[in-house]
Every structure is written in structure tokens, then in C-alpha cells.
Amino acid sequence: MVSTTPKGRRRAQIPEVPAMPGVDPRISRTLEVRDHAGEMRRWHLLDSAPLLAERGVTPRGTLLAVHGNPTYSFLYRSLVREDIPWRVIAVDQLEMGWSERTGVTRRLQDRITDLSLLTDALSLRGPVVTVGHDWGGIISTGWALDNRHDVVGMILTNTGIHQEIGESLPKALQLATTPAFLPASTSLTDTFLRTTLALSKPALPAEVQDAYLAPYRSRSRRKGIETFVADIPADASHPSRATLERLAEGIRELHVPTLFAWGPRDITFSDRYLRDLLERVPHADVHRFEEASHLVWEDADVASLVAGWLQDTFGTEDRARRVDIADPQQRSRRAVSTYAEQAPERYVGEPIGRLAADPAHAHRPAVVELSGPDGERRQISWSLLNRRVEDIAAGMLAHGIRPGDRVSILITPGADLTGVLYACLRIGAVAVIADAGLGTDGLTRAVIGSHPDWIIGINRALVGARALGWPGRRISVAQLPTVDRTVLGVETSVAQLAASGSQMRDLGAPLDAPWPDPEADAAILFTSGSTGPAKGAVYTHRQMSAMFTAVGDTLQLDPERGLVAGFAPFALLGPALGAPSVVPDMDITRPGELTASALAKAVDALGSPAVFTAPAALRNILNTASELDDAGRAALARVPSFFSAGAPIAAHMLRELRGLMPNATALTPYGMTECLVATAIDLEGIEDAGPGAGVCVGRPVSRVLVAIAAMDAEGETTGEITDRADVTGEILIRAPHVRDRYLMLYGTTRTAMRFEGWHATGDVGHLDADGRLWVEGRAAHVLATADGLFTPVQVEEAAETVPTVRRAGAAVVGPRGTQQVVVILETEDGYRPGVPGRPRPAETSLQEAVRRAVRERAGVEVTAVFTTRALPTDIRHNSKIDRAALSRWSEQTLRGERAEAL
Numbered sequence: 001m002v003s004t005t006p007k008g009r010r011r012a013q014i015p016e017v018p019a020m021p022g023v024d025p026r027i028s029r030t031l032e033v034r035d036h037a038g039e040m041r042r043w044h045l046l047d048s049a050p051l052l053a054e055r056g057v058t059p060r061g062t063l064l065a066v067h068g069n070p071t072y073s074f075l076y077r078s079l080v081r082e083d084i085p086w087r088v089i090a091v092d093q094l095e096m097g098w099s100e101r102t103g104v105t106r107r108l109q110d111r112i113t114d115l116s117l118l119t120d121a122l123s124l125r126g127p128v129v130t131v132g133h134d135w136g137g138i139i140s141t142g143w144a145l146d147n148r149h150d151v152v153g154m155i156l157t158n159t160g161i162h163q164e165i166g167e168s169l170p171k172a173l174q175l176a177t178t179p180a181f182l183p184a185s186t187s188l189t190d191t192f193l194r195t196t197l198a199l200s201k202p203a204l205p206a207e208v209q210d211a212y213l214a215p216y217r218s219r220s221r222r223k224g225i226e227t228f229v230a231d232i233p234a235d236a237s238h239p240s241r242a243t244l245e246r247l248a249e250g251i252r253e254l255h256v257p258t259l260f261a262w263g264p265r266d267i268t269f270s271d272r273y274l275r276d277l278l279e280r281v282p283h284a285d286v287h288r289f290e291e292a293s294h295l296v297w298e299d300a301d302v303a304s305l306v307a308g309w310l311q312d313t314f315g316t317e318d319r320a321r322r323v324d325i326a327d328p329q330q331r332s333r334r335a336v337s338t339y340a341e342q343a344p345e346r347y348v349g350e351p352i353g354r355l356a357a358d359p360a361h362a363h364r365p366a367v368v369e370l371s372g373p374d375g376e377r378r379q380i381s382w383s384l385l386n387r388r389v390e391d392i393a394a395g396m397l398a399h400g401i402r403p404g405d406r407v408s409i410l411i412t413p414g415a416d417l418t419g420v421l422y423a424c425l426r427i428g429a430v431a432v433i434a435d436a437g438l439g440t441d442g443l444t445r446a447v448i449g450s451h452p453d454w455i456i457g458i459n460r461a462l463v464g465a466r467a468l469g470w471p472g473r474r475i476s477v478a479q480l481p482t483v484d485r486t487v488l489g490v491e492t493s494v495a496q497l498a499a500s501g502s503q504m505r506d507l508g509a510p511l512d513a514p515w516p517d518p519e520a521d522a523a524i525l526f527t528s529g530s531t532g533p534a535k536g537a538v539y540t541h542r543q544m545s546a547m548f549t550a551v552g553d554t555l556q557l558d559p560e561r562g563l564v565a566g567f568a569p570f571a572l573l574g575p576a577l578g579a580p581s582v583v584p585d586m587d588i589t590r591p592g593e594l595t596a597s598a599l600a601k602a603v604d605a606l607g608s609p610a611v612f613t614a615p616a617a618l619r620n621i622l623n624t625a626s627e628l629d630d631a632g633r634a635a636l637a638r639v640p641s642f643f644s645a646g647a648p649i650a651a652h653m654l655r656e657l658r659g660l661m662p663n664a665t666a667l668t669p670y671g672m673t674e675c676l677v678a679t680a681i682d683l684e685g686i687e688d689a690g691p692g693a694g695v696c697v698g699r700p701v702s703r704v705l706v707a708i709a710a711m712d713a714e715g716e717t718t719g720e721i722t723d724r725a726d727v728t729g730e731i732l733i734r735a736p737h738v739r740d741r742y743l744m745l746y747g748t749t750r751t752a753m754r755f756e757g758w759h760a761t762g763d764v765g766h767l768d769a770d771g772r773l774w775v776e777g778r779a780a781h782v783l784a785t786a787d788g789l790f791t792p793v794q795v796e797e798a799a800e801t802v803p804t805v806r807r808a809g810a811a812v813v814g815p816r817g818t819q820q821v822v823v824i825l826e827t828e829d830g831y832r833p834g835v836p837g838r839p840r841p842a843e844t845s846l847q848e849a850v851r852r853a854v855r856e857r858a859g860v861e862v863t864a865v866f867t868t869r870a871l872p873t874d875i876r877h878n879s880k881i882d883r884a885a886l887s888r889w890s891e892q893t894l895r896g897e898r899a900e901a902l
Contacts, residue, residue, distance in 0.1 A: 017044055017098045023080075026050045027047055027050060029044070029046075031043050031118070031122070035104075035110075035114045036117065042100040043092065044097055046076065046090040048088040052087060055082075057085050060086055060127070061127035061129060061152065062089055062128045062129070063086050063131050064089050064119065065088065065089065065091070065136075066130070066143070067090070067092070067096070067097070068133050068136040068137065068159070069096070069135050070222075071097075072097025072099075074211055075298075076090035076131065077090075078297065078301075083311075086129070090131075092215075093111060093115075093136075095227065096215070096228070105227050107231055108233070111139050112139055115143050119143070125150055126152060127153075129153035129154065129155060130153075131306075133157045134159055137156045137157065137161070138247060140154075140156075141254075144256075145254065151254070153258065154259075155306060156277065157297065158268075158296050159277075160276070161247060161280065163244070170267060172195075176229050177229055177232055177234065186225045186226035186229055190213065192225055193212065193222070196294065199293040199295060201265075208298065251280050257285075257313045257323050258283065258285065259284065259285045259309045260286045260287070261296060262288045263293045263294060264292070264448070266296075268294055271288075271448055274286070287748070290532070304747070308747060336757060336758060337542070337546065337735065337736050340705070342703075343549045343550070343736045345518065345545065346545050347545070348541055348545050349389070349426055352382065352385055352389060352578075354578070356382045356387075361559055363382075364381060364580065365562075366380055366581075367574070368380075368605045368606060369414045369415060370583070370584065370602060380418075385418065385575065390501065391497075391505065392419050392420060393513065394500070394502075394511045395501035396423055396424070396501075398497075398501070399475075401427070404429070405429045406451065407420075407424050407454045408454065408457075409431055410456070410458065412588065413568040413569075417571075418572065420494060425541075426511075426515075427513050427516075428513075428520055430522065430524060432523070432536070438534055444468050447470045447471075448471065449743070451744075452470075452471060452472040453473065456475040456494060459478075462476060463488065474490045474491060475490065475493060519540050519542060520541055521538055524538050527672070527673040535745060538740045538741050543737055543739065543740055546737035548573060550703070550704070552577040553701070555610055555643060555667070556610075556641070559579065559580070562580035562582070562606035563610055563612060564583075564609050564611045566599060566602075566611065566612055567614040582605050585601065586598055591616055592614065592833070593617075595620065596624045596627060596636070597632055599613075600632035601635075604631070604632075608638040608640055610643070611639050615644050616873070618649065619653070621657070621660070622657065638663070639661040639664045642666060642667070643667040643668060649695075654686065668681060668698075669681075669697070670773065674752075678700060678701065678733050679701060681697055689770075689772055692774055693766070693774060693793070693794050695775050696768075696772055697774070706732065706733055706767065707721050707734075707758065708722055708728070708765070708767060709729045709730040711729045713789065715782040715816060725767055726766055726768065728789070728791065729766070731760075731761045732759065734759070739759075762779050764781075764782055775793070776791030777791045777796075777810075780884070784812075785819050785821065787859070787860070787861070792809075792810035792883055795821060802849045802850055802853050805828075807871060808826075809824045809871045810883060811887040813890050822865075822866070822887075822890040823862050824865075824867070824868055824871065825846075825865065826869075826870060833870045835870065837868055838901050838902070839868040841866055842865040846867070871902070872902045885902060
């Protein structure tokens with residue numbers, strides 16, 4: 001069947017639009033509008049206006065959503081929701097989705113013009129926030145530039161706005177655009193469409209895949225996919241090249257609030273395109289959904305992110321207001337640290353120069369390196385360290401490293417790492433610290449996700465950077481042969497930077513760079529990744545200085561009391577605190593394998609230092625204590641204090657460690673990458689507190705406030721903030737050394753700052769009558785059973801009272817409010833660290849003992865008890881149990897499915 005245009009031309013009948021899953025049929029509509037050639041064309045679109053009217057809601061503005069290739073308006077169905085009181089108009093571009101197939105080849109500018117003609121027909125006026133994905137991002141940008149008087153904001157997701165002439169297209173597009181392959185993959189078959197859908201992992205539900213396939217069932221209906229791909233302007237002669245260049249430059253002029261939501265696993269629009277967009281729109285808010293791919297709207301809850309961003313950006317007025325992006329009071333919440341009592345101001349790294357100038361300390365060790373089986377020592381004095389830092393800093397500036405540049409530092413702990421880090425901090429370059437303890441995958445995500453301008457690394461790191469495509473200009477630590485420099489893409493070395501800086505200083509040109517602004521970014525420190533992909537916590541110079549002050553005051557570190565860093569990243573604190581530091585001879589990626597002998601040799605290198613270790617190391621230190629000789633025992637006896645952070649330490653373990661370090665104060669601070677120390681308690685304090693629910697971590701340290709966000713029956717925070725005793729909920733912290741934000745994680749930052757002036761830690765616990773904090777696990781792991789709320793630590797501590805149980809992990813199955821509790825155990829005779837395995841049902845006697853202990857001590861009924869070789873933990877500390885993984889395994893197993901090994 002055919003229909004006739006107003007000019008009498010024949011056109012194919014447009015099929016009826018079918019029902020789409022998750023789409024209210026009342027918002028699906030069609031409209032006939034003249035296109036750029038003057039022909040009447042029928043558009044299909046989703047328009048939420050009827051639903052808003054039904055609810056009596058006056059929209060605050062319009063979200064104009066434009067899809068790319070090969071999707072259609074269905075992509076944006078999640079935007080139609082009650083907490084987004086904006087009219088949503090999501091179009092099917094002509095030749096795509098359920099809009100008309102005209103047989104016309106539409107170029108980029110044609111599509112922009114067609115969209116403007118449609119919005120004119122809809123009488124669409126501001127305030128408008130444009131929303132774009134894939135090539136729809138480019139088209140929506142073009143519409144925004146042509147209608148900028150109506151535009152108040154812009155949202156872009158996995159798109160690209162520029163492609164350098166001569167730069168290779170992403171491999172996926174190189175193949176698709178090959179003339180011989182183009183029709184076969186795009187219109188003759190539905191390969192291009194199915195390949196796009198297959199990028200999502202896990203796979204999209206069958207009904208969602210069917211909905212995407214439905215408008216493209218025949219070759220004639222897929223022709224638009226082919227012409228869309230053919231319109232990619234990869235070279236200067238392409239008809240759409242001039243338009244692309246205009247948009248790429250024009251987007252710099254769109255001074256409106258902007259949000260970029262990104263799926264980093266996209267094989268087409270990778271982070272390279274996000275970096276380009278950020279260079280053009282530096283004021284944009286960014287959220288990277290680490291597990292998401294190209295169809296980020298399907299892989300992640302982008303709509304919730306958008307809802308929060310609209311609320312934060314445009315407020316609650318009936319009509320969206322225009323926002324001055326240069327005014328921080330309009331654009332974002334104040335950092336948590338600004339609400340706190342401030343620490344004394346000092347420049348980060350200033351103690352290095354001060355001690356170097358002090359004759360009493362200048363030639364004392366600042367950094368001690370141990371290596372080899374005999375623990376050979378290399379000592380770097382305060383004087384030499386100060387000279388090294390200033391030489392490298394001067395060399396960096398001369399080489400082109402500028403304040404604000406991000407420098408990913410991939411160097412093993414020691415003098416080189418210390419020199420490079422403090423040189424960065426001295427000149428205002430932003431140090432990116434993601435240690436090897438994250439593992440290869442975690443480190444790759446961290447480096448790529450931080451978008452570094454420079455990578456300074458050891459050879460192994462530079463080989464990885466080359467092989468894995470990490471961004472950033474590269475600098476080696478040591479001078480490399482010409483061939484190696486060429487292969488690895490290395491420009492220079494730290495040795496050469498230091499040499500050039502030293503030469504300038506010898507010629508009478510001392511480092512005269514100003515100290516960085518206290519509010520400028522200083523460093524990006526990555527979390528352990530124990531609750532998902534590692535997050536980059538951004539610290540300003542003021543916050544970082546306050547962090548060093550808090551740690552130094554709490555641990556009483558000074559030039560006379562050094563620091564043994566059994567958790568390697570902690571060695572970086574020493575120079576900022578004026579404390580000499582040493583890392584034991586150990587594999588820094590396996591802190592749990594630190595031995596008592598290696599610890600003793602590190603202690604002996606500094607005399608009587610404080611000792612810091614990761615929690616996982618403590619058990620191995622005790623297990624290997626029998627290997628100590630008399631000298632080793634004597635060295636440990638000189639330790640004045642030992643402490644551990646990353647997970648709370650139980651009192652019985654602190655007592656055992658007292659046997660090795662009898663003269664030491666046993667201190668266990670509570671903190672996190674986002675606030676390195678918040679509370680602290682010693683063994684005597686723990687014993688005074690007595691037994692309780694969770695682990696007692698003491699009272700807040702200086703300038704820190706702690707509060708609790710109460711929870712409802714399903715474990716959700718209610719908004720009530722209290723410091724009353726015995727109220728269990730999410731732990732909140734206020735301190736001058738709380739991180740500024742999370743790097744390119746707008747939504748995560750917003751969640752952590754949802755209580756104004758407080759950092760929501762994600763941990764759950766309570767305060768007792770004496771103001772001591774008790775930590776009871778992660779808020780996300782709270783057990784919401786039919787009998788009430790229980791924290792995982794309550795269950796785990798009860799299970800661990802059973803003889804032969806080494807450690808327990810609490811998991812849940814079922815919907816919140818009626819969850820069933822599962823306990824998975826490590827036993828003393830079955831523990832096999834580093835050996836993955838599938839849990840097995842525990843022996844009947846052990847099951848009954850665990851059920852009885854948990855029932856009597858925690859008041860919880862346990863559904864099932866399993867044993868495993870080793871509970872899954874975070875890769876950095878080897879301590880935090882991955883309870884989410886335990887719950888996933890339990891759900892699959894109790895459904896009768898074969899679950900993967902833990």
C-alpha cells in the first residue's frame with residue numbers, strides 16, 4: 001500500500017507503531033512536518049506532555065532527546081518518570097525508528113535542519129536541555145547552536161564531536177564504513193544493529209532486543225542505518241566535514257550547564273572522545289559508569305543521574321532558571337571540608353625543605369629503601385631529598401608539565417616515587433596515585449579513567465601503558481636506550497628532568513615557582529575497589545594538607561619517630577609529616593604476605609619507628625613470628641606504636657600482636673581513602689568499651705565530627721541525622737580533610753554528599769553512650785529480614801565464636817524486607833588463600849553450631865551455611881569481604897543454578 005504526498009508523489013505506507021516495553025502508549029505520537037527540502041514527512045516521537053498534564057504538573061522545561069545509529073526514541077524511555085518534572089520529547093529521526101522512510105540521503109546538516117523544523121512545528125520554546133547519544137549527540141549539539149536562545153543545558157552520552165583529519169576511526173567503524181562491507185553489515189542484514197545490541201554485558205532482555213529490532217525488519221527499513229554510517233566525515237573531502245568542524249568549535253561557545261554520562265567499555269566512542277569533549281567543555285559535570293558500554297542508557301541507570309543533576313542544577317522552581325556556570329554557588333554544593341573546623345594552613349611538602357635547612361636533621365635519613373634477600377639499604381637524607389624534589393620540579397616545568405596537568409605516577413615506593421610525587425605537588429601538577437595493589441584490570445581502569453596528561457613510570461608500567469593504550473605522554477624513571485624509548489613512546493626520564501633542573505639551579509636559576517593555590521586540585525587517590533571499581537578521590541591542596549596534619553597528630557609522627565609502611569602507599573605520608581619512612585621488602589600487591597622477619601628488618605632500618613600495616617598482614621605476621629631471630633625480636637620490641645587501617649581490627653588480634661611488640665601502643669584508626677583518619681582507639685580503649693555490636697573504633701580525632709543517618713525498615717536512610725547513642729545507620733563524617741569530590745563520578749559524589757555538610761561513608765554503625773563509634777559493615781550489605789534490620793558484622797561475629805571458624809561472611813537472598821540470611825565460612829583446616837573454589841554445604845554439626853550461635857548472639861535465623869577455601873576480599877587490603885559477591889553466589893546457588901567460583 002502507498003500514500004500520496006501533498007505534491008502527488010507516492011510514498012510507502014508507514015507501519016503502525018506497536019507497543020513498546022516500558023513505554024506508556026499515551027506518549028507515542030506521530031506528526032507531519034516539512035523537511036529541509038520542503039517535503040511533508042511523518043515523524044514518530046515520544047512526548048510525555050499527556051502524562052504531566054494528567055498529574056497536574058507544569059513542566060519546568062523540555063528535555064529534547066536525540067538518538068544515534070542504529071537506535072531510536074525507545075532508548076530514552078527511562079527519562080519519563082515522576083522525579084523528572086520536565087516534558088520529554090524523544091524523536092525518531094527520519095529514516096530511523098518508526099519515522100518515515102523517505103529514500104532521501106540525509107547529511108549531518110540536513111538532520112539538524114530537519115530537527116529544527118520539527119521543534120518549530122511543536123512550538124517548542126525554552127527552557128530546553130538537549131540530550132544526545134552517539135551521532136544524536138552531534139545532531140543535538142547542532143540544534144543547540146542554532147537555537148541557543150532556548151537552550152539552558154546539555155546532556156551528552158557516548159558521543160563524539162570531533163575526528164581529526166588523518167586520525168583512524170575506531171576499529172568497529174573502520175570495518176563498517178568499508179565500501180564493500182557497508183551495505184552487507186547495515187542494510188542487507190541486521191548485523192550492525194545486532195552487534196550494537198550485543199555490546200551490552202550482561203545481555204539485554206529479549207523483549208528489549210526485540211523492541212530495538214522491530215523498526216528495522218526489512219532491508220528498506222534499514223537503509224537509514226547504512227546512510228547514517230556512510231555520513232561519518234572521516235576525511236576532509238566528506239560532504240559533512242565542514243558541518244562537523246563547525247559544531248566541534250561551536251560547542252565551546254555553549255556556556256550552559258552540561259552533563260556527560262559515559263560507558264567506558266564502548267568500543268566506538270571510547271574515553272578518547274570524552275577527553276576531547278572535556279577539552280572543549282571544561283565546566284561539564286561527568287559521570288563514568290565503569291561497567292557500561294555503548295548503550296549506556298541500557299547498561300546503567302542514567303535516568304536517575306539525570307534526575308539528580310536537573311534538581312541540583314535548576315532547582316525546584318516551576319520553570320528552570322538559567323544558571324551561571326562561573327558561579328560555584330549556583331553550580332554545585334560546597335565541599336564537606338568547608339563546613340569543618342579548619343586545620344592550620346601549610347604547604348604540602350613544606351617539611352622537606354624545612355628539615356633540609358635544619359643542620360640537626362639535614363643529613364638524617366628521610367627515605368630508606370630495602371631490597372634483596374639481605375635487605376641492603378639505600379638512605380636518602382632530607383637534604384638530598386629536598387634537592388631531588390626541586391631539581392625534578394624545575395625539570396618538569398622546563399619540559400612542559402604545567403600546573404593542573406594530571407600526572408599518573410606508576411613507580412614502586414622509594415626515593416624515586418617520593419621525589420616525583422612531591423615535585424608534582426610543588427609545581428601544582430595533579431598527582432594521580434593508583435597503586436599496583438589494584439591489579440592489572442583495576443589499575444587500567446584507574447589510569448584510563450583519570451585521563452592523565454603524563455605518565456611517569458617504571459619500565460614495566462610503561463610497557464603496560466603501551467600495550468593497553470593508556471593515555472598520556474610518557475616519562476621513564478631511569479634513562480633508557482634509544483630503541484627502548486622509541487618502542488615505549490618515552491620522551492625523557494626522571495633522571496634527565498632532575499639533571500636539567502640541577503643544571504639550571506647551578507647556573508643561578510633556582511626554582512621560583514609559586515606554591516599552588518590551596519583550593520587547586522592536588523592529587524587523585526584511588527580507593528581499594530572493595531565495593532565496586534576503584535574510585536578516584538580528588539583532594540585540593542588545603543584538604544591534602546589537613547589530611548597530613550590529621551594523620552600526624554593522631555599517630556604522633558615527627559622527625560624523631562619514623563614510619564614503617566607495611567601498606568606501601570602510606571610511605572608517601574612520611575615526607576609531608578617530616579617523618580623518615582621505609583617500606584619492608586615485600587610484594588606491594590600482596591600486603592597480606594608481609595612476614596614478621598621482613599617487618600623486623602624494616603624496623604631496624606629506622607631504629608624505633610611506628611609501624612603501619614594492612615589488616616591482612618597482621619595475621620601473617622603472627623603466623624611467621626616463629627621465624628624471627630633474636631635481632632628481629634629485639635627490633636620489634638623497640639616499636640613504640642603499631643596501627644592498621646582499611647578494616648577494623650578485633651581486640652584479640654591486637655592482644656596477640658602485643659606479644660611481638662610488647663612496648664607498643666596498639667592503635668586502630670577508622671578511616672578511608674576519602675578521609676584517611678576519622679576516629680581512633682587503642683587496645684585499652686577497646687577493652688574498656690567491652691563487647692558490643694560491631695567493632696569499636698573509638699572517638700573522633702581532632703577536628704572531626706561523626707553522626708549517624710538513621711535507617712528505615714528496609715535499610716534506606718531516612719534523612720534524620722543524629723548523634724544519639726545506639727541508633728544504627730549510615731556513618732557520616734565532617735572534617736577538613738574529607739576529599740573534595742570523586743573524579744568523573746558526579747552521581748557518586750552527589751550520593752556521598754546528600755546530607756549537606758557531611759560525607760556519607762557507606763559504612764553502617766552506631767555511637768555508644770560515651771561517644772565511641774562502632775562499625776558494623778557496609779550500609780549496602782545491611783540485612784533487611786522479616787525480623788528486622790541486622791548488620792553483617794553482628795552475624796559474622798556470632799558465627800566466628802564457633803570453634804574451627806576462621807572467618808565468616810554474611811550474605812542475603814531475596815527481596816529487601818524479607819531477606820534470608822546465608823553464612824559462608826573459612827575454617828581453620830580448610831583455609832586456602834588465593835585458591836578460588838565453590839563453597840560447599842558445611843558439615844551438619846558445623847551448620848547447627850553456626851545457626852545456634854547466630855540465633856543466640858544476634859537474634860537472626862540462618863537459612864544456609866557453606867564453607868569455602870577463602871572468602872573474596874578487596875585486592876588492595878585483602879581484608880574487606882565482598883559480601884555482594886557472596887550474595888550473588890548464594891542467590892544463584894539456592895535457585896539451583898551453577899554459580900561461578902568465589
